Amino acid sequence: MNFDEINKIIDKFNQSSVRELDINDGEFHLHLSKNENSPETPVQPIQPVRSSEPAVKAEDSSKNSAAGSNQIVAPMVGTVYLQPEPGAKPYVEPGKMVHAGDVVCVIEAMKMLTEVKSNVTGQVKNILVENEDLVEYDQPLFEIEEK
Numbered sequence: 028m029n030f031d032e033i034n035k036i037i038d039k040f041n042q043s044s045v046r047e048l049d050i051n052d053g054e055f056h057l058h059l060s061k062n063e064n065s066p067e068t069p070v071q072p073i074q075p076v077r078s079s080e081p082a083v084k085a086e087d088s089s090k091n092s093a094a095g096s097n098q099i100v101a102p103m104v105g106t107v108y109l110q111p112e113p114g115a116k117p118y119v120e121p122g123k124m125v126h127a128g129d130v131v132c133v134i135e136a137m138k139m140l141t142e143v144k145s146n147v148t149g150q151v152k153n154i155l156v157e158n159e160d161l162v163e164y165d166q167p168l169f170e171i172e173e174k
Contacts, residue, residue, distance in 0.1 A: 036048075036050070040059050046060065047061070048060075097147050097149065097171045097173055098168075098171070099131055099143065099145060099168050099169040099171060100166060100167050101134060101143070101163065101164060101165060101166045101168055102134070102141065102143065103134055103136055104136060104161075104162065104163055104164050105134040105135050105161070106134065106135045106159055106160070106161055106162075107134050107158070107159070107160050107161075107162045107168065108132060108133045108134070108135065108140075108158060108159065109132050109154065109156075110158065111133075117158075118131050118132055119154070121153060121154060123150070123151050124148075124150055124151075124174070125145045125148065125149065125151060125171065126145065127145055127146055127148050128144055128145065129144060129145045130142045130143070131144065131145050131151075131168070131169055132168060132169075134162065147173050148173070149171040149174045150171065150172045150174060151169060152169075152172045153169065154168070154169055155167050155168055
């Protein structure tokens with residue numbers, strides 16, 4: 028199939044009421060769809076967005092003030108582990124003191140473990156997730172009362 032034939036097929040497809048068209052001709056495959064949720068929708072390249080605001084560091088995003096307490100938030104999407112290995116003591120527990128730089132949990136994403144560290148020194152007020160929960164980016168994990 029040559030380029031002109033493909034263009035003619037696309038033009039006729041666009042003018043018709045047909046929602047999807049799939050053509051297989053040996054090594055050539057053409058899939059056309061007018062459906063918004065097509066499983067083979069081509070991916071558009073992401074264009075960089077220029078902002079006049081400075082970028083926020085990951086450490087800065089893990090400290091949110093909320094009524095006199097700080098929150099440690101997830102720096103990424105993944106599975107949170109509150110203990111170093113199954114059956115081990117948790118990294119932190121409610122009431123425990125943590126110091127800036129202490130590991131409070133790890134998040135696994137794509138077989139990579141990332142340590143989540145406290146930015147502040149204080150007492151753990153609440154653990155807001157369960158072990159092995161799937162967490163979202165910027166989701167609060169812990170509340171720390173700064174000392």
